[in-house]
Amino acid sequence: MVLSRLRNKTRFVVLPPARLTVFGPFRNVHIDPSAYDDLLAAMQRFRGEVYLADGAIQREDLQDGRHKQSIDDRSWHVLSLDASGRICACLRHLEERHATGFDDLWVRHAALAESPELGGRFRAAVENEMNRARSHRISFGEVGGWAVAESHRWTMEPLRIILATYGLLQLRGGCAGVATATFRHGSATILRRIGLSSLADDGAELPPYYDPQYGCQMEVLRYDSRFPNAKYLDAVAELSSTLSHAAVYCRESGIRSAFHHMIQRFDLPAAKTAFVPAAV
Numbered sequence: 001m002v003l004s005r006l007r008n009k010t011r012f013v014v015l016p017p018a019r020l021t022v023f024g025p026f027r028n029v030h031i032d033p034s035a036y037d038d039l040l041a042a043m044q045r046f047r048g049e050v051y052l053a054d055g056a057i058q059r060e061d062l063q064d065g066r067h068k069q070s071i072d073d074r075s076w077h078v079l080s081l082d083a084s085g086r087i088c089a090c091l092r093h094l095e096e097r098h099a100t101g102f103d104d105l106w107v108r109h110a111a112l113a114e115s116p117e118l119g120g121r122f123r124a125a126v127e128n129e130m131n132r133a134r135s136h137r138i139s140f141g142e143v144g145g146w147a148v149a150e151s152h153r154w155t156m157e158p159l160r161i162i163l164a165t166y167g168l169l170q171l172r173g174g175c176a177g178v179a180t181a182t183f184r185h186g187s188a189t190i191l192r193r194i195g196l197s198s199l200a201d202d203g204a205e206l207p208p209y210y211d212p213q214y215g216c217q218m219e220v221l222r223y224d225s226r227f228p229n230a231k232y233l234d235a236v237a238e239l240s241s242t243l244s245h246a247a248v249y250c251r252e253s254g255i256r257s258a259f260h261h262m263i264q265r266f267d268l269p270a271a272k273t274a275f276v277p278a279a280v
């Protein structure tokens with residue numbers, strides 16, 4: 001397979017959303033709040049170090065050396081660990097299951113949304129993608145938080161972490177969505193090579209834009225995990241199988257996770273319930 005030569009050099013760890021316990025296709029699930037918190041914090045420190053070195057953020061954007069974002073504990077994280085157990089790459093996927101429109105999405109914070117000329121087109125294009133996902137009965141989400149250690153940038157690792165995330169989404173039943181991509185280190189080019197394409201409104205592609213927060217040119221791309229570039233189909237299938245056996249660390253036990261899901265589903269006020277899980 002195309003990425004087999006890296007199989008013995010790095011390994012994957014998966015972090016699901018903090019309130020979610022997963023089983024299904026995953027065969028190596030651990031309910032371990034301490035390990036979950038440690039790995040999430042390590043990922044945030046790693047991401048902060050990479051982004052700070054790249055000039056994408058300032059030191060004041062870090063909290064105790066960590067690049068924290070409010071969606072981190074609601075997202076899936078694919079981590080790649082080197083032979084020493086250190087994180088060398090990471091990528092985040094946020095499933096927007098409860099979003100009904102653009103204003104509910106994380107991507108609404110993108111600088112493009114504030115553009116007088118392109119903001120309206122951006123909103124319309126994203127909501128078109130949401131409607132398309134619903135019509136195909138797949139979830140809608142957002143990819144971000146991509147970081148790769150400098151020591152691994154000229155290896156297959158940047159490509160591998162993205163294809164592994166495609167594999168994760170395949171295990172989850174498929175997902176369409178959007179990703180904001182920087183032009184730094186050829187990131188947008190790599191994503192296009194894998195199969196992502198320009199976001200478009202009424203057939204007209206949205207152009208790249210400058211993001212003052214990250215100090216670089218960016219663009220918003222669309223993806224559908226069911227249809228990567230045909231060149232990488234075998235690699236996605238291989239990595240999907242690899243992830244099904246990778247260590248998955250959950251923060252909450254199944255009973256508490258199921259209870260939280262019930263609260264969300266029926267819109268119950270959690271603070272007023274009398275149920276207390278026996279153990280977490």
